[in-house]
Amino acid sequence: MSVETHNASSSTDFDPFTDDVLLDPFPHYKALRDIAPAIYLEKYGFYGLFRYDEISAELADWETFSSAQGVTLNPMANEALKDNVLSTDPPRHEKIRKVFDASLRPKFIRKVAGDLERRAEELVDELMERGEFDGVADFAQRLPVDIVLDLVGLPRDENRNSVLDWASAVTNFMGPPGARQEAALPAVQAQVSYLVNEAKPERMLPGSFGEVVYASADRGEITHQEAIDMMMGYATAGLDTTISSAASTLWMLAQHPEQWQEIRQDHSLIPPAFLEAVRLESPVQYFSRVTTRDVEIGETTVPKGARIIHSLGSANRDERHYPEPDRFDIHRNPVDLLSFSAGVHSCPGRTLASLEGHALFSALAARVSKIELNGEPTRHVNNVTRGLASLPVRIS
Numbered sequence: 001m002s003v004e005t006h007n008a009s010s011s012t013d014f015d016p017f018t019d020d021v022l023l024d025p026f027p028h029y030k031a032l033r034d035i036a037p038a039i040y041l042e043k044y045g046f047y048g049l050f051r052y053d054e055i056s057a058e059l060a061d062w063e064t065f066s067s068a069q070g071v072t073l074n075p076m077a078n079e080a081l082k083d084n085v086l087s088t089d090p091p092r093h094e095k096i097r098k099v100f101d102a103s104l105r106p107k108f109i110r111k112v113a114g115d116l117e118r119r120a121e122e123l124v125d126e127l128m129e130r131g132e133f134d135g136v137a138d139f140a141q142r143l144p145v146d147i148v149l150d151l152v153g154l155p156r157d158e159n160r161n162s163v164l165d166w167a168s169a170v171t172n173f174m175g176p177p178g179a180r181q182e183a184a185l186p187a188v189q190a191q192v193s194y195l196v197n198e199a200k201p202e203r204m205l206p207g208s209f210g211e212v213v214y215a216s217a218d219r220g221e222i223t224h225q226e227a228i229d230m231m232m233g234y235a236t237a238g239l240d241t242t243i244s245s246a247a248s249t250l251w252m253l254a255q256h257p258e259q260w261q262e263i264r265q266d267h268s269l270i271p272p273a274f275l276e277a278v279r280l281e282s283p284v285q286y287f288s289r290v291t292t293r294d295v296e297i298g299e300t301t302v303p304k305g306a307r308i309i310h311s312l313g314s315a316n317r318d319e320r321h322y323p324e325p326d327r328f329d330i331h332r333n334p335v336d337l338l339s340f341s342a343g344v345h346s347c348p349g350r351t352l353a354s355l356e357g358h359a360l361f362s363a364l365a366a367r368v369s370k371i372e373l374n375g376e377p378t379r380h381v382n383n384v385t386r387g388l389a390s391l392p393v394r395i396s
């Protein structure tokens with residue numbers, strides 16, 4: 001990694017978005033953290049933040065670090081997502097966010113998703129009979145796909161099978177300009193066309209988020225375009241992320257059998273174990289902001305109007321904040337992790353993701369004494385999200 005320091009600011013020609021780096025970013029993040037609190041990434045013309053404290057301060061200050069010019073890493077996606085809740089600052093943000101918050105309260109989730117625990121128990125019973133399975137497709141995907149799509153209210157038809165592919169295309173589309181981002185465009189267009197032409201307001205499942213959103217648009221509280229953007233945000237944000245977190249937790253527990261035994265004895269360790277896996281693997285690695293004034297970060301003056309990207313995955317492994325950050329420790333309970341972001345845009349789906357995780361791992365802890373790897377896991381390469389593509393496991 002070549003680093004230059006001039007006018008007291010550091011810059012590098014290092015590219016964090018090659019396949020190799022995306023597959024194993026953590027040693028590179030450490031090197032980037034050690035350079036300076038803010039680094040200019042020459043290839044893309046962004047400033048990059050990789051340390052916990054600076055990212056935490058950035059997320060807390062929406063007036064200086066604005067989302068209103070988009071939070072993705074390329075102009076095309078920022079334009080396409082300009083009506084998305086992610087791309088707004090208060091007060092507009094508050095208006096849209098209220099609708100999300102209402103639909104992601106535990107009471108609403110329970111009403112639509114029914115008995116999460118029972119769904120998880122049935123799934124684990126089925127997997128116990130099989131003994132060997134794929135921890136991604138057969139375990140981690142099942143609850144989020146059913147529950148999130150029921151919550152969103154998308155019709156129960158064959159299009160549901162495409163929603164997962166579309167979700168990962170959208171996150172690739174959010175990456176920096178380049179081949180991976182461009183290749184995602186057709187799938188993104190297919191998702192938009194499905195939401196506009198197929199998943200029409202009158203086809204939303206009764207009592208679902210979709211129904212709430214379109215009713216709110218009918219009353220003039222939000223525009224019809226904002227409603228479609230919300231549907232898109234919901235179907236994208238809630239899928240890959242939750243799948244990745246459940247698969248990562250299973251992967252960690254398979255690698256740490258002694259910690260699994262502790263969890264079996266004491267189920268109150270399930271939420272901290274889930275958070276610890278989400279800290280280590282950070283399903284969302286990058287988002288960005290634009291500065292509204294010149295701002296000093298360490299020795300660097302970031303000019304007004306600059307795009308700053310922040311790596312949540314790096315912040316969560318910053319040794320300045322978490323001792324021995326690469327170690328999986330179910331006793332750490334990292335409630336201040338940045339995986340769900342922080343500040344006004346902090347993830348409204350955190351409760352749903354945690355409820356799903358809790359239901360899945362409680363069902364496992366009550367039934368399964370041993371979780372073992374049954375082959376090498378494989379990974380998706382994605383510009384923004386991080387997750388396993390397959391995880392061969394054996395349980396008994």
Ligand code: HEM
Nearest residue numbers: 085086237238241242245283284339340341345347349353
């Ligand atoms: C482990 C699971 C999840 C992770 C790691 C995660 C991560 C994130 C992150 C990092 C952001 C912040 C973006 C920013 O700062 O600009 C965010 C926002 C958001 N998430 Fe999640 N998410 C998860 C699950 C979910 C679920 C299950 C849903 C809904 C079903 C959801 C819906 C949203 C929405 C609507 C926003 C936009 C909030 C806003 O801009 O105010 N997320 N999520």
